Amino acid sequence: MSVNLQTPIDYLKGVGPNRADLLRKELGIHTYQDLINLFPNRYIDRTQYYKINQLPRNNADVQVVGVITGFKEVAQKRGKRLVATFQDDTGVMELVWFRGQKWIRDRLKLQTPYVIFGKTNWFNGRFSMPHPDMELLAEHKQNLRSAMQPIYPSTEKLSNKGISNRVMSTFMQSLFRETNGEFTETLSENLRSELKLISKKEALFNVHFPKSPELLSKAQFRLKFEELFYIQLQLIIKNRVHKTKIKGFVFETVGHYFNTFYKEHLPFKLTGAQKRVIKEIRSDMGSHAQMNRLLQGDVGSGKTIVAFMSMLIALDNGFQACLMAPTEILSVQHYNGLLEICNPLNISISLLTGSTKTSERKEIHEKLENGELNILIGTHALLEDKVQFKNLGLAIIDEQHRFGVAQRSKLWHKNESPPHILIMTATPIPRTLAMSVYGDLDISIIDELPPGRKAVKTVHRFDKNRLQVFKFIRDEIKKGRQVYIVYPLIQESEKMDYKDLMDGYASIERDFPKPEYQISIVHGKMKPADKDYEMQRFIKGETNIMVATTVIEVGVNVPNASVMIIESAERFGLSQLHQLRGRVGRGAEQSYCILMTSHKLSADSKTRLETMVRTNDGFDIAEVDLRLRGPGDIMGTQQSGVLNLKIADIIKDNDILKSARFYAKKIINQDPSLGQPENQLILRTYKQLTKYKNIWNYIS
Numbered sequence: 001m002s003v004n005l006q007t008p009i010d011y012l013k014g015v016g017p018n019r020a021d022l023l024r025k026e027l028g029i030h031t032y033q034d035l036i037n038l039f040p041n042r043y044i045d046r047t048q049y050y051k052i053n054q055l056p057r058n059n060a061d062v063q064v065v066g067v068i069t070g071f072k073e074v075a076q077k078r079g080k081r082l083v084a085t086f087q088d089d090t091g092v093m094e095l096v097w098f099r100g101q102k103w104i105r106d107r108l109k110l111q112t113p114y115v116i117f118g119k120t121n122w123f124n125g126r127f128s129m130p131h132p133d134m135e136l137l138a139e140h141k142q143n144l145r146s147a148m149q150p151i152y153p154s155t156e157k158l159s160n161k162g163i164s165n166r167v168m169s170t171f172m173q174s175l176f177r178e179t180n181g182e183f184t185e186t187l188s189e190n191l192r193s194e195l196k197l198i199s200k201k202e203a204l205f206n207v208h209f210p211k212s213p214e215l216l217s218k219a220q221f222r223l224k225f226e227e228l229f230y231i232q233l234q235l236i237i238k239n240r241v242h243k244t245k246i247k248g249f250v251f252e253t254v255g256h257y258f259n260t261f262y263k264e265h266l267p268f269k270l271t272g273a274q275k276r277v278i279k280e281i282r283s284d285m286g287s288h289a290q291m292n293r294l295l296q297g298d299v300g301s302g303k304t305i306v307a308f309m310s311m312l313i314a315l316d317n318g319f320q321a322c323l324m325a326p327t328e329i330l331s332v333q334h335y336n337g338l339l340e341i342c343n344p345l346n347i348s349i350s351l352l353t354g355s356t357k358t359s360e361r362k363e364i365h366e367k368l369e370n371g372e373l374n375i376l377i378g379t380h381a382l383l384e385d386k387v388q389f390k391n392l393g394l395a396i397i398d399e400q401h402r403f404g405v406a407q408r409s410k411l412w413h414k415n416e417s418p419p420h421i422l423i424m425t426a427t428p429i430p431r432t433l434a435m436s437v438y439g440d441l442d443i444s445i446i447d448e449l450p451p452g453r454k455a456v457k458t459v460h461r462f463d464k465n466r467l468q469v470f471k472f473i474r475d476e477i478k479k480g481r482q483v484y485i486v487y488p489l490i491q492e493s494e495k496m497d498y499k500d501l502m503d504g505y506a507s508i509e510r511d512f513p514k515p516e517y518q519i520s521i522v523h524g525k526m527k528p529a530d531k532d533y534e535m536q537r538f539i540k541g542e543t544n545i546m547v548a549t550t551v552i553e554v555g556v557n558v559p560n561a562s563v564m565i566i567e568s569a570e571r572f573g574l575s576q577l578h579q580l581r582g583r584v585g586r587g588a589e590q591s592y593c594i595l596m597t598s599h600k601l602s603a604d605s606k607t608r609l610e611t612m613v614r615t616n617d618g619f620d621i622a623e624v625d626l627r628l629r630g631p632g633d634i635m636g637t638q639q640s641g642v643l644n645l646k647i648a649d650i651i652k653d654n655d656i657l658k659s660a661r662f663y664a665k666k667i668i669n670q671d672p673s674l675g676q677p678e679n680q681l682i683l684r685t686y687k688q689l690t691k692y693k694n695i696w697n698y699i700s
């Protein structure tokens with residue numbers, strides 16, 4: 001069988017069916033190509049050999065030459081461990097195995113020089129090394145190796161089954177021998193010379209067998225660039241194909257509804273950012289492509305009015321529009337707000353949620369289908385199959401992180417042709433991450449708050465300062481303001497959280513007694529109707545304090561509330577803290593956010609609190625959050641493949657990402673079909689990547 005990179009890994013010398021199975025299951029390595037793309041996590045210096053009497057005691061990776069003089073088995077609490085005595089001309093140490101003992105004992109030779117490699121433990125006046133990497137000195141000398149020994153990703157199962165790092169290295173050596181290290185170039189000559197990138201062949205060789213630190217870093221740069229470049233290329237092509245292939249309704253007119261609203265009913269002057277974004281949306285909906293736009297704007301930046309005015313454009317062109325929000329409270333709030341502006345314009349608007357009565361529901365269904373209803377606001381209830389529109393032209397999703405991709409696509413199919421889609425989110429995503437996660441969407445950003453809004457003042461207070469905090473609350477209430485007090489809700493310990501909340505509530509009731517003070521309470525265990533009743537009391541100003549779990553996190557708008565107290569603030573994530581803080585500072589008054597914590601704080605908690613105190617900028621906060629948590633927890637990343645990068649790191653390789661996107665865009669702009677001769681390599685690689693989906697996971 002001739003070797004090409006799609007050859008199954010089973011055929012590689014030294015692998016065989018059992019090991020191939022392990023490689024597939026544990027590391028997703030199916031082919032030669034997959035193995036070549038298994039990049040080392042790090043490199044260690046293997047030019048140095050230690051004598052046993054010179055071993056460092058700091059648990060470092062060391063390499064020693066010596067012989068095994070004997071084995072013994074030592075009983076321990078559970079099972080036994082195998083211990084070998086290992087010595088050189090300066091001393092004696094122990095090698096220890098907790099697993100795979102029979103296999104090891106049968107295989108290792110006594111009195112034969114080995115090179116061992118691993119981490120040492122210093123205990124009871126003696127060094128030991130658990131599960132060392134072992135190689136016969138004679139073989140060790142023959143092997144292709146370099147000063148920088150790569151350490152490959154591994155799993156417990158792999159090392160238990162004897163596929164150690166050394167074995168992995170021998171696989172890699174076999175692979176280079178069998179293929180002669182001949183790897184096809186994947187980037188164009190133009191790109192390589194412009195960016196001074198080394199060839200693919202050289203890069204692959206040096207990433208696995210670095211000849212020098214300089215060549216290693218060139219190799220890494222080249223491979224990271226390539227990885228990010230093809231992700232960006234794919235996203236940009238997807239976006240482009242979408243725009244040319246998927247026809248959208250063309251909203252040519254900006255007519256009566258929009259103009260009347262704009263001239264006569266707009267309650268305030270739009271900010272520059274709002275105007276710009278509305279223009280972007282208008283231009284999307286006026287082109288022949290279907291809009292797929294993500295609207296990012298910090299809490300309070302005024303996304304709702306943008307959504308509404310976009311809906312008016314749909315209406316002006318004879319279409320219906322809908323707005324979907326993640327919770328009942330939020331959709332009711334949207335509905336009430338929009339009802340006020342719809343009435344003078346003679347626009348019919350309805351609300352559909354889980355608690356809409358059957359009779360009313362039926363009426364809504366009918367009016368939707370015969371076109372009497374212009375705008376529908378609601379929760380997930382909108383996605384039910386029974387909900388059919390006469391001609392849905394625009395679907396807006398608010399606070400998208402509560403919805404999945406599946407739901408987005410359900411909206412798509414409410415019509416014969418897909419409606420324009422606008423997704424609004426108040427959880428800013430760092431720009432570079434957005435590029436990777438939402439690279440196939442167009443992005444609009446409202447980066448300006450409405451004028452006259454005072455930045456929320458944020459402070460961190462320890463629990464022992466509670467009395468002062470309570471006095472502050474009293475003073476604010478005296479001025480007519482309202483206050484939120486929020487307790488954490490973490491799924492795993494819901495019971496405890498509920499108790500915290502109830503204890504907190506009891507103590508707040510003591511400190512803020514009726515009838516002078518009125519308190520609302522909202523938590524996840526309440527019936528929706530009760531929740532709504534309590535919310536409404538607070539919204540209407542009948543209560544001074546709202547005690548709640550994070551159910552109020554998203555979107556709730558009570559401009560008179562000026563204080564947000566967050567209890568056990570160390571238990572909240574940054575984006576959650578930022579969302580919560582966004583509930584205040586919505587009126588003209590100075591607002592405050594007080595982060596209450598105990599004295600025990602982890603380093604990460606401290607960073608989060610300091611960040612909140614330092615800045616109100618959601619994008620800034622998102623960057624810190626990304627650094628603290630990695631991309632794994634950030635919305636949308638699960639589906640995007642940024643977590644499956646083989647060599648690049650979405651955070652550390654930010655600059656490479658930007659440059660990759662820049663060049664991907666430039667090339668597609670100049671040569672959309674990649675038909676020009678100089679782009680043939682790119683086209684071929686791109687096709688390969690999309691064909692063999694398993695080659696690099698990032699092709700989703």
Ligand code: ADP
Binds near residue numbers: 271303305450559586
């Ligand atoms: P979010 O982007 O968080 O959804 P909203 O749309 O709820 O923000 O707007 C927050 C508040 O700001 C609302 O009370 C809204 O009426 C007000 N608002 C929005 N745009 C402006 C503006 N250009 N000038 C003044 N107030 C505005």
Ligand code: MG
Binds near residue numbers: 304
């Ligand atoms: Mg909102």
